[in-house]
Amino acid sequence: MTTQNVIADAEGQDLDRRQFLASSCMALSGAGVGVTAQRLLGQERPTQPDVPDIDPGYIGPQFFDEREEQALLEVLESGSPFRYWGPGRPTKVLRFEENFARYMGTRFGVGVTSGTAALDCAVAGLGVGPGDEVIVPAYTWWSDYTCVVHAGALPVFADIDRTLNIDPEDFARKMTPRTKVVIAVHLLGGPCDMDPIMETARKRGVAVLEDCAQCVGGSYRGKKLGSIGDVGIYSFQINKMITSGEGGAVVTNDPTIYERAARFHDMGTIRRVFTDRTGSSRVQTFAGENFRMSEFTGAVLGAQLSKLDSMCAQLRHNAEAIYEGIENLAGIRLRHRPDPEGDIGYGVYFEMKDKAARDRCIRELRQRKVPASTLTGSVLLPTEESVINKRTRHRDWPSFNSPQGSRIKYGPDSCRQTLEVFGRFVQVRVGAKYTRRINDHIIDAIRQVHNSLA
Numbered sequence: 001m002t003t004q005n006v007i008a009d010a011e012g013q014d015l016d017r018r019q020f021l022a023s024s025c026m027a028l029s030g031a032g033v034g035v036t037a038q039r040l041l042g043q044e045r046p047t048q049p050d051v052p053d054i055d056p057g058y059i060g061p062q063f064f065d066e067r068e069e070q071a072l073l074e075v076l077e078s079g080s081p082f083r084y085w086g087p088g089r090p091t092k093v094l095r096f097e098e099n100f101a102r103y104m105g106t107r108f109g110v111g112v113t114s115g116t117a118a119l120d121c122a123v124a125g126l127g128v129g130p131g132d133e134v135i136v137p138a139y140t141w142w143s144d145y146t147c148v149v150h151a152g153a154l155p156v157f158a159d160i161d162r163t164l165n166i167d168p169e170d171f172a173r174k175m176t177p178r179t180k181v182v183i184a185v186h187l188l189g190g191p192c193d194m195d196p197i198m199e200t201a202r203k204r205g206v207a208v209l210e211d212c213a214q215c216v217g218g219s220y221r222g223k224k225l226g227s228i229g230d231v232g233i234y235s236f237q238i239n240k241m242i243t244s245g246e247g248g249a250v251v252t253n254d255p256t257i258y259e260r261a262a263r264f265h266d267m268g269t270i271r272r273v274f275t276d277r278t279g280s281s282r283v284q285t286f287a288g289e290n291f292r293m294s295e296f297t298g299a300v301l302g303a304q305l306s307k308l309d310s311m312c313a314q315l316r317h318n319a320e321a322i323y324e325g326i327e328n329l330a331g332i333r334l335r336h337r338p339d340p341e342g343d344i345g346y347g348v349y350f351e352m353k354d355k356a357a358r359d360r361c362i363r364e365l366r367q368r369k370v371p372a373s374t375l376t377g378s379v380l381l382p383t384e385e386s387v388i389n390k391r392t393r394h395r396d397w398p399s400f401n402s403p404q405g406s407r408i409k410y411g412p413d414s415c416r417q418t419l420e421v422f423g424r425f426v427q428v429r430v431g432a433k434y435t436r437r438i439n440d441h442i443i444d445a446i447r448q449v450h451n452s453l454a
């Protein structure tokens, strides 16, 4: 994996979008548009001017309407953008936390400034610290690694499998007596196989942190993601589902985890709104951060939450239509989905026989204006230079100074299965606003390209 590739993967959608728009311009050049893009790219391609542009776009903003506008105006007019006090008795963040926890089916919720902040709070909530090991999938976003290192604990990677999520068997293999937590990350809109993960974790007294940043609104066997393990986190950054640009949340049923997370998000102090929910305080003050959510954020998220079900329903409808259109192709290997009903339909995923076939497949799908790419939005963490070299902000940082921390070896050899899975999979993004014509075009393109490469 070259640095270039990793950067491209980390940039995820943004890069995809640019490349995709460029290729769309090229395809329109027959109509006199995009000639410049074609010259810039130095390529001549047959054009398909009758095919519509396919751009999945950013999901949350496609649903912005007067509800967000009204809620934002209320904050402006009240003169109270701060959640705890102000002339207009602020309630946006408070109500969002209550409604969000109710939606997820948990007792408690706390709104924070980002998904990364939510992970730091969850890890503080679980009491993770030096000497502890935390199991993290080898393919996920940076924050699942940094939250462990920030706590002074040791990240131990487990491979992903054909679910594109953590392999429950490799998780079991990577456990040691020092394992305190496993982070089950529901990547790319699809739930992890939670039953075996929960069973192994419970047997060994390991806590489960669900990272639902890429699967807000998804479920597993009828339970909303984030409500199955001990604590769940979400991101409301623009690439995710409901969005306020930036934002995050932590949910849990455990009053002690909740109080610790709420304290960590507010310098270690606790406000009445949180102890009112738990009945009483159980935890003493300790040093925390400021990850408090503003009322503007709470206002937008309140409006967005009311649309989460329809966002998921539209995405799912389109994803299922595409899956149905390709599932009977000879030799096709689709993403293994432990509970397809809980998939939010962020994309459609299938596997080619090797990396070369994958790259050709992506190229040919893009020529047909289909938004195809490698897996996006995450990083192959054990192959990153800063991870391999165990770099921290201080040389005496506890994470890698223990005997097991100095012994552990990262790098490509530590995550072969993940690299193989990553190298074979094709992603086709799904949009909430796709029409039947677009779904059909994508199905036809995948059928043609897959048949020609199989």
Ligand SMILES: *Cc1c(COP(=O)(O)O)cnc(C)c1O
Binding pocket: 113, 114, 115, 116, 117, 140, 141, 143, 144, 185, 211, 213, 214, 234, 235, 236, 237, 246, 247, 248, 377
């Ligand atoms: C986006 C993301 C995060 C971090 O969320 P931010 O709001 O960007 O800080 C954490 N985990 C996963 C899996 C993500 O995709």
